[in-house]
Amino acid sequence: MTACGSGRSGVPDVLYIGVSTKMYMGYRDCLDWLARIQQEVDSRPALAAGRVVPFVIPSFPVLPAAAGVLEGSPLLLGAQNCGWADGPWTGEVSPSLLAELGVRLVEIGHAERRAHLGEDTAMIALKVRAADNAGITPLLCVGEDTRDDPGGTAAERAAGVVYDQIAGAVGGDWSLASRLVIAYEPVWAIGAAEPAGPDHVTAVVRALRSLLSARSNEAGSDLAQVPIIYGGSAKPGLLPALDGVAGLFLGRFAHDARNFGTVLDEALALTALRVGSPTK
Numbered sequence: 001m002t003a004c005g006s007g008r009s010g011v012p013d014v015l016y017i018g019v020s021t022k023m024y025m026g027y028r029d030c031l032d033w034l035a036r037i038q039q040e041v042d043s044r045p046a047l048a049a050g051r052v053v054p055f056v057i058p059s060f061p062v063l064p065a066a067a068g069v070l071e072g073s074p075l076l077l078g079a080q081n082c083g084w085a086d087g088p089w090t091g092e093v094s095p096s097l098l099a100e101l102g103v104r105l106v107e108i109g110h111a112e113r114r115a116h117l118g119e120d121t122a123m124i125a126l127k128v129r130a131a132d133n134a135g136i137t138p139l140l141c142v143g144e145d146t147r148d149d150p151g152g153t154a155a156e157r158a159a160g161v162v163y164d165q166i167a168g169a170v171g172g173d174w175s176l177a178s179r180l181v182i183a184y185e186p187v188w189a190i191g192a193a194e195p196a197g198p199d200h201v202t203a204v205v206r207a208l209r210s211l212l213s214a215r216s217n218e219a220g221s222d223l224a225q226v227p228i229i230y231g232g233s234a235k236p237g238l239l240p241a242l243d244g245v246a247g248l249f250l251g252r253f254a255h256d257a258r259n260f261g262t263v264l265d266e267a268l269a270l271t272a273l274r275v276g277s278p279t280k
């Protein structure tokens, strides 16, 4: 994945707009929906420039068919989870198999898996390493559990929680952090009516960038450039209100594929502004 510099306009160089279907859709419904999502992508030729990167993450059984449908499209395919090794791991799916299927990024550490499926820091670190070894970008999901009173030091505290989650996920190897896409998803904003407030998201991402940046020497690259996207009841209208955030990770609000198209338009408009903005 491409690192994200942030221009004067506060719009990163590359914006990622993605959606996971979680376990909401059956097989046929998901393929029908995928065709509508692809239509939204294909009808926007500006996406070919690569400044807005769309991705879609269906359930495992849909991946082979989806890979066929998406071949040659700018729409990247992702997976919702992975195991960490080949061999005697009944029911798991290895990153190497996912790579064979054309999967380009894999969610690791989603709040729902942490809460309901026992995904802990040690497992997350193993998965991140295994995905990276298989050449798949880990889409590392992180976020604070509870909503603090907005303002004050709420954003700094949330950034601290998220930073610790990232540190655990890379297991002390900060060079690995440069190959992540980070999905900042406050747990309290997932499945809600509205996303977290844009000021909170912007402040957390800014504070997180500065914490990551302090690890750049160990990483051997500028960790302030790691793409950090936002998820949690994301919908049209949110992205233009954010500053320095590298895209959105949608859920329910992209079940209507037209919303995905609207968010793509918002992202394209922002990158066009950035391209047109003065450089000094």
Ligand SMILES: O=C(CO)COP(=O)(O)O
Pocket (backbone or CB within 6 Å): 020, 110, 185, 189, 190, 191, 192, 231, 232, 233, 234, 249, 250, 251, 252, 253
């Ligand atoms: O968890 C999410 C994406 O990973 C967001 O889901 P919702 O947008 O449905 O809250």
